[in-house]
Amino acid sequence: GAGVSQSPRYKVAKRGQDVALRCDPISGHVSLFWYQQALGQGPEFLTYFQNEAQLDKSGLPSDRFFAERPEGSVSTLKIQRTQQEDSAVYLCASSPYSGANTGELFFGEGSRLTVL
Amino acid sequence: GENVEQHPSTLSVQEGDSAVIKCTYSDSASNYFPWYKQELGKRPQLIIDIRSNVGEKKDQRIAVTLNKTAKHFSLHITETQPEDSAVYFCAALTGRRALTFGSGTRLQVQP
Numbered sequence: 001g002a003g004v005s006q007s008p009r010y011k012v013a014k015r016g017q018d019v020a021l022r023c024d025p026i027s028g029h030v031s032l033f034w035y036q037q038a039l040g041q042g043p044e045f046l047t048y049f050q051n052e053a054q055l056d057k058s059g060l061p062s063d064r065f066f067a068e069r070p071e072g073s074v075s076t077l078k079i080q081r082t083q084q085e086d087s088a089v090y091l092c093a094s095s096p097y098s099g100a101n102t103g104e105l106f107f108g109e110g111s112r113l114t115v116l
Numbered sequence: 117g118e119n120v121e122q123h124p125s126t127l128s129v130q131e132g133d134s135a136v137i138k139c140t141y142s143d144s145a146s147n148y149f150p151w152y153k154q155e156l157g158k159r160p161q162l163i164i165d166i167r168s169n170v171g172e173k174k175d176q177r178i179a180v181t182l183n184k185t186a187k188h189f190s191l192h193i194t195e196t197q198p199e200d201s202a203v204y205f206c207a208a209l210t211g212r213r214a215l216t217f218g219s220g221t222r223l224q225v226q227p
């Protein structure tokens with residue numbers, strides 16, 4: 001596609017429910033990142049993939065958060081047993097480069113999660 | 117890990133004036149410093165970036181300066197226009213390969 005696509009754009013979940021957020025990066029992009037953006041804050045790093053390999057998951061806030069990119073393209077961020085503090089916009093970004101030359105990130109529109 | 121601090125959190129200027137946003141970073145190994153613009157409800161988009169081997173970079177009305185010794189970098193917007201109104205984020209890239217973002221500056225350009 002022309003850009004990074006994320007779905008759903010909006011998700012309302014009851015506390016305790018599991019959610020799955022999908023990211024379709026730009027075709028051919030090697031690097032894929034997930035960020036969490038709370039209201040009025042900057043994006044906070046969650047995890048990084050280089051192709052299908054998850055090279056950094058140090059930003060995942062708890063073991064309720066899990067991300068995968070099995071074929072090195074589409075990625076899914078899963079949150080189990082959602083809590084109110086998980087409410088945020090989840091941004092996916094991709095880059096054609098890897099390693100220290102990641103350079104410009106191309107962001108999706110984000111998935112806004114509201115946990116009631 | 118890297119820590120990026122950004123000031124001010126809000127900035128209001130008159131159309132035609134200049135705007136300056138400043139960021140400091142903690143990790144001296146950081147080597148890439150981009151600035152992203154995020155309009156309300158939209159995705160962040162890169163507007164300018166600078167690498168650690170350069171002190172200043174300019175692109176039309178926007179410029180970025182980097183002081184490696186002091187570990188700070190700044191965004192300068194001249195001749196501001198109403199369409200410059202948005203939230204601006206600075207960021208720094210370290211060897212972990214992931215950008216660390218500042219908390220953002222909401223710029224309001226008054227017509």
